[in-house]
Amino acid sequence: MHSNHLLKFLFLSLCFTLLSCSNNKSTKGNQKIVIQAVKGKYSILKNGKIFNIKGASGYSNFAELKKSGGNAVRIWDTTHVDQILKEANENDISVIVGLPIPESQYLSYYNDNAEVAADLKKLKSLVNRLKSNPALLMWCVGNELVFPNKPSYHNFYKSFNTIVDMIHSDDPDHPVTTTMVNFQKNDIVNIKIRTNVDIISFNIFSRITEFEEDLKNFSWFWDGPYLITEWGIDGPWKGHSRTAWDAKIEPTSTAKAKAYLSRYKRYMPINDPRFLGSFIFFWGQKQEITHTWYSLFDEFGNKTESVSSAEEIWSGKAVNFKGPKVSDILLNNKVALDNIFLDPKKLQTAQIKVLGDTSDLKVEWKIYPEDWFKKNNVNNLIRPNALKGLMRSQSGFSIKFISPNTEGPYRLFSTIFDNKGNIATANIPFYVINNEE
Known part of the structure; x- marks a missing residue:
């Protein structure tokens, strides 16, 4: 009898173990990227290991990003996405791929079922084509969208959630996020109540000085994980120093490098257990009021002092910029x-x-x-x-x-x-x- 009970116990234990493995597999699927929560601390797991984002927003200079200690980029759309993912893989860089969709205010688009369905079909094809790429980190549906309250925006939410649900169904290996400008309570409320995204992301510059306080004061309603998908120096917008004829006054590259470091050390919420990482803006060269304002590089790949600031942020060690x-x-x-x-x-x-x-x-x-x-x-x-x-x-x-x-x-x-x-x-x-x- 003792032997029979032992055999029965071992058999039941084996069945329970197999059942547990089966249940875990059916719950998580073959996920590569997982948002893990342990006692209120959120982390990104990449292939079972914690992945601490050291990111930049941009789509070039990946070798320099890797050399500087970075490991992730965020892109806004799928222009040249295959080449970007190829270079990312070559440099062991993970990518948040942006899926651009019209702003919510374009109701004529969202009320056109045929046009929305056609675009969803294209996005579905793209997601299924890219979902197995090892460089893919997650998807970002839209950029700096506004999430209104009014019932007239029903079709916007319907379309948005159809895209998110399609990704969750077709690609359960990668989470979905969306971004907003600064900390917008109204948008957070509607994203939480009316959408199915996994993470909320923020593009935040001068308002980062108030960000931690905003998070704390609104945690009674929303206490989920988040990313900062754009941050950096103040942009050339209202409130910036300007001339009498309204020309914005741009800091020198040396002043910008100091500002990046100061802003990160003083205001980045690195100790917040909900914080999943940040992306410095802009890793490359772009024209916005001037061709140098946001650019950490010139168009030929020459580095400004701010690249050394990024390296210091990612390494945690002081970096002496040896350039001019x-x-x-x-x-x-x-x-x-x-x-x-x-x-x-x-x-x-x-x-x-x-x-x-x-x-x-x-x-x-x-x-x-x-x-x-x-x-x-x-x-x-x-x-x-x-x-x-x-x-x-x-x-x-x-x-x-x-x-x-x-x-x-x-x-x-x-x-x-x-x-x-x-x-x-x-x-x-x-x-x-x-x-x-």
Whole structure:
């Protein structure tokens, strides 16, 4: 009897073990990326191991990202996604792939069942084509969407959830997120109540100073996991320092590098158990008011000092940037806040102040018309053409140039290069006034 009971016990134990394994498999599926919660602490598990995001928003310079200690990028759409994923795999970088959808305000689109269904079919095909790619980390449905309260937006929510549910069904291996601008209580309420996303993500810049307090004060309603999918220096928007003619005053690359470090150390909620990671903005070069404002690189892959700031953030160790550093740029011995007005076709003098060792450095000067162009309230993404024929003579880090003939706002750019792929940048706005009647 004792032997029979023992055999029965072993058999039942084996059955229970197999059943448990079966239940675990059916619950989790063959998941590669899992959001784990243990005693209120959220983590990303990648193939069973905790994955601490050290991320950047961008789609280039992956080798430099890996070298600097980064391990993830976030992209906004699927333009060139196959090439991006290929390069990400080559550099052991994980990717949040953005699936762009129209803003909720476009009700004519969301009320068109045929058009929505056609786009869902395309997204479904894309998800199923990419879901097995080892670089894929998660999906982001939309970017900086607004999630309204009104019943008239029913079809927006229906379409949004159809996409999220399709991903959960077809690709249970990868979580789904969506992003908002700053901390918006109304959006959080509707995302939690009316959608099925796994993670809420925030694009937050100057308002990061209030972020932890916002999270704490609203935790009674929402206490789920979150990402910061864009963060960085203040952008060229309302409230930023500007001239009398509304030209935004851009910090030098050296000032930006210090700001990245300071902002991260002071305000990034790294000790919050709900926090899953952040993505520094912008890992590459982009045109937004200027071609240097957000850019951690130039278009040729040369690095600004902010790349070293990112490396220090990701490594947790001080990094000494060995490239050029600048403190200021002057035009006729004036700074940008002096509101520089110039007569047309007159000789002007500018100087960029370089810090430290200046040997083996070279400087490039260019003048661009101020880029205020917007279409559908979206900033111009193409750099204007530089003006030609205005530079007269150059000595060290000073330049003499002729002011443009046409009245209007302009900006003088200076870029300092070393011979190791590093740069420093600064620019100064000015306005040409033609007083001739």
